[in-house]
Amino acid sequence: MTEVLAAPGPVGAPPDRDVLLEVRSLRTYFKVLDGIVPAVDDISFSLKRGQTLGIVGESGSGKSVTALTIMRLLDIPPASIGDGSEVWFDGREILSMPLDEMRKIRGNDAAMIFQEPLTSLNPVFTIGDQIAEQVELHLKIKKRAAMDRAIESLQLVGIPSPERRVKQYPHEMSGGMRQRVMIAMALSCEPKLLIADEPTTALDVTIQAQILELLKSIQQRTGSALLLITHDLGVVAEMVDNVIVMYTGQIVEQGTVHEVLLEPRDPYTMGLLESIPSVEKRGGRLSAIKGVVPSPFNLPPACRFEPRCPYAWDRCRTVPPDLNRVGSGGHLARCHLHTSEGAGRLPDALQRHRTALNLGRTLPTGGH
Amino acid sequence: MTKYVIRRLLQAIPVVIGITIVTYALMLAAPGGPAQKFANNPRMTPAAKEKFLKAWGLREPIPVQYGRWMGLLNPDEDGIAAFLGPSGWPNFLPTGISGADNGILHGDFGYSIDSGEPVGSRIARAALPTVILAGFALFFWLLIAILMGVFAAIKRYSFFDQAATVFAYVGFAMPTFWLGLMLIFLFGVNLKWLPVSGMTETRLSPPFGSDAYWTYFGTTPLTALQDIGKHLILPVVTLVVVNIAGDSRFVRASMLETLGQDYVRTAKAKGLPNRVVYFRHALRNALLPVVTNIGLEIPFLFTGAIVTESIFSWPGIGKLTIDGIRNFDYTILMGVLMITSTIVVMANLLADIAYAFVDPRIKY
Ligand code: SF4
Numbered sequence: 001m002t003e004v005l006a007a008p009g010p011v012g013a014p015p016d017r018d019v020l021l022e023v024r025s026l027r028t029y030f031k032v033l034d035g036i037v038p039a040v041d042d043i044s045f046s047l048k049r050g051q052t053l054g055i056v057g058e059s060g061s062g063k064s065v066t067a068l069t070i071m072r073l074l075d076i077p078p079a080s081i082g083d084g085s086e087v088w089f090d091g092r093e094i095l096s097m098p099l100d101e102m103r104k105i106r107g108n109d110a111a112m113i114f115q116e117p118l119t120s121l122n123p124v125f126t127i128g129d130q131i132a133e134q135v136e137l138h139l140k141i142k143k144r145a146a147m148d149r150a151i152e153s154l155q156l157v158g159i160p161s162p163e164r165r166v167k168q169y170p171h172e173m174s175g176g177m178r179q180r181v182m183i184a185m186a187l188s189c190e191p192k193l194l195i196a197d198e199p200t201t202a203l204d205v206t207i208q209a210q211i212l213e214l215l216k217s218i219q220q221r222t223g224s225a226l227l228l229i230t231h232d233l234g235v236v237a238e239m240v241d242n243v244i245v246m247y248t249g250q251i252v253e254q255g256t257v258h259e260v261l262l263e264p265r266d267p268y269t270m271g272l273l274e275s276i277p278s279v280e281k282r283g284g285r286l287s288a289i290k291g292v293v294p295s296p297f298n299l300p301p302a303c304r305f306e307p308r309c310p311y312a313w314d315r316c317r318t319v320p321p322d323l324n325r326v327g328s329g330g331h332l333a334r335c336h337l338h339t340s341e342g343a344g345r346l347p348d349a350l351q352r353h354r355t356a357l358n359l360g361r362t363l364p365t366g367g368h
Numbered sequence: 369m370t371k372y373v374i375r376r377l378l379q380a381i382p383v384v385i386g387i388t389i390v391t392y393a394l395m396l397a398a399p400g401g402p403a404q405k406f407a408n409n410p411r412m413t414p415a416a417k418e419k420f421l422k423a424w425g426l427r428e429p430i431p432v433q434y435g436r437w438m439g440l441l442n443p444d445e446d447g448i449a450a451f452l453g454p455s456g457w458p459n460f461l462p463t464g465i466s467g468a469d470n471g472i473l474h475g476d477f478g479y480s481i482d483s484g485e486p487v488g489s490r491i492a493r494a495a496l497p498t499v500i501l502a503g504f505a506l507f508f509w510l511l512i513a514i515l516m517g518v519f520a521a522i523k524r525y526s527f528f529d530q531a532a533t534v535f536a537y538v539g540f541a542m543p544t545f546w547l548g549l550m551l552i553f554l555f556g557v558n559l560k561w562l563p564v565s566g567m568t569e570t571r572l573s574p575p576f577g578s579d580a581y582w583t584y585f586g587t588t589p590l591t592a593l594q595d596i597g598k599h600l601i602l603p604v605v606t607l608v609v610v611n612i613a614g615d616s617r618f619v620r621a622s623m624l625e626t627l628g629q630d631y632v633r634t635a636k637a638k639g640l641p642n643r644v645v646y647f648r649h650a651l652r653n654a655l656l657p658v659v660t661n662i663g664l665e666i667p668f669l670f671t672g673a674i675v676t677e678s679i680f681s682w683p684g685i686g687k688l689t690i691d692g693i694r695n696f697d698y699t700i701l702m703g704v705l706m707i708t709s710t711i712v713v714m715a716n717l718l719a720d721i722a723y724a725f726v727d728p729r730i731k732y
Contacts, residue, residue: 114634
C-alpha cells in the first residue's frame, strides 16, 4: 500500500488563473503479471472554474483511472505515472507534490464521489462521524461544530430530518440515500472541484434522475467545477458543458456537449450514439459497435478502433491517427477522416452515420 | 438481545450434557483403570484391589457410574430405589428437597481417585497458575499477532511482510515440546539465565497454592512475584511463538481484504492521514472477524496448554489433565472436562455477543 510517487520530472508553467484543472500528457501504467498496461495514454484537457466536463467511455477506457490519478488515489506500485505527466490544480502541480500536501487538497478543495454508494461508506461508523471527521480535519474546527456542519450538508442534499440521520449507520439507509450522504460528504468542505465517478450507475432509474438533478443544482449553487465520469451519454447530455470521449486510454473525441453528441466526428462516438435506443428508431434494428474492446496487451498497431470501425481503410492500419481539429472551435477527433488523405471519405461516412441514426439499420461495413 | 442470550443459554445445556455423556463413556471404555497403579505393587492382593474398586463404585455398570457422578442416582441405594434421594424425593432435585448432595447437579465434583482430595479444590488450586500463564501468553500473542498482521498487510510484500511470513510459518511448524526443550536447554541449562521448570523456586518458598505459600507471599510479595516472573518467561515465549502464526496470518488476510474496500478509498479521498485511514477506518473493520477468533481462544485461559505446562512442570490445569490421564483419575478428568466444555460454550456465546457490539450491522 505504498504511496510513493516518483516525481514526474520538472514541470512546465502553470495554466491561466481561470483554469482550475489542467491535465497535460498524462500517462498511467499498471504493472501486472504479464507486463505493463497503459491505462491512460497521453491525455490532456483542462477544466475552467465552475465549469462541467464529462468523460465518457466504456469500462476499461481509462476514464476512472484518470480520475483516480488526479486524486492520487492509485497505489504506486502497481500503478506508475509516466514521465512528463502533469496535473495542475488551482495553480499548483499536484503529481509532484508531497503526499502530505496532496492530503490537504483531497476532500477539501477537490472531492470525489464514487460509483458504489453501498460500499463506499464505512459500515462501523455513523454517517455524522464520517462527515464530521472530514470537516474537522480540513476546516480545523471542533467536533461539535463539525457535526453541525455535517447536519447542514445533509440538509443541502435533501435528506429529511438530518439531526436524526447523522446518528445512523450506513446499513440503515437505502442506496440512493447513501449516495446523497456521499455527495453531502464531498460538499461538506465546499470543494472547488467535484469529481463524480459513475455516481448513478448503481442506482435505480428514478433515483438516478434525482441524484443527477441534485448534483446539477448543487454544482450551480456552489459554483464548483464538476468532472463527471460516466459510460452513459444520456447523463452527459443533461449534466455537462464539455465532453471527452475515451477509448483504450486515449481521447478520441473532445468538444462541447453539442458538438460531440449532435455532430460527432469520430467513428467510435458515432457508433456509441447509434447504439442508443430512441423513440425515432422504433421498429428499426439497433446497431451496436461490432467486436469488442481490444485487450491492452494486444492493441491494434495504428488506429486502435480500426478492427471495429466501419469506415477503416489501409491508412488506418499503418499510421496512428492524431487528434485532428474538426470545425473552427475546440472540437477534436482522433481519426484520419479529418486529414487531407481521408477528406474524400468523410461525406460518405457522415451520410452513413445519419442514416443509421434515422433508420436504425445496421449498415454493411466497408473497408475490410 | 436478552431473548437471544436466554435461548443460547438454554441451548447450551443439552450440549454440555451431551459432551459429558460421550466423554464419560469413552473414558471408561478405554482399557486400564485406576487400579493399574497397583500393578507393580507386590503387597497389593487381588482382594485388596477388588475392595478398592468396589469402594470407588468402579464395579458398577457405566450408566450407573455416570448417574451417580451426575447426581441422578443415590449412591447408597441399588436398583430403582437409587433414583430417590434420602428424603424420598427424586435424587436429582436440589439438596433441600431430595436430601441428596452427590454429583454435579448438587455442585459436588467428587474426590480425586488418585489423591482423595476433593476435585473442586484440586481444580481451583490448578486454575490460578493456568490463568497466569495463559493470560500472559494470550495477551502477548494477540498483541504481537495483531500488530504483525496489520503492518504486514499495510506493507504488503515488503521485507517486513516476508520476514513475518517466514517467522509465522516456522513458529507454526515447530513442535511445542521441541521449542520448549530447546529454550530450557539454552536459557536454563547452558546459560543458566532462567529457571528450568516449575512456577516457583522450591528451595526458597513453600509449594505454590498452599497456605504456607500465601503466608510467604504476604511477607515478601516482591520477591515472590519476581520469582514467578522468572519462571513465566520461557513457557510464555514458547506459547507465544507457537501461537502467533495462526492469528497474525488471519489478521493480515483480514486487513488486506479491508484495505481493498471502497470505504478505505473513500477515507483516503477525504484527505485523512494514513494513520487514521489504517488504524481507524481499516483496522476497526479488519478486527471484526478477529473478535470471533479471540472469543474462541478465551477458553484457553482455563484449559491451559497441556504440552507446555507438562514440559515446564507448570502446576496448572494442563498438567493436572495430563496427570489425570496418566493415573486414570476419572473424577479429576471429568471435573476438568465439565468445566472446560462449559467455558467453551460460554466463550462462544460471549464472542457472538461481542460481535454485535463491535459491528452495528449485527442484530440478534
Ligand atoms: S482512423 Fe480509420 S479506423 Fe480509425 S476511426 Fe478513423 S476511419 Fe476508423
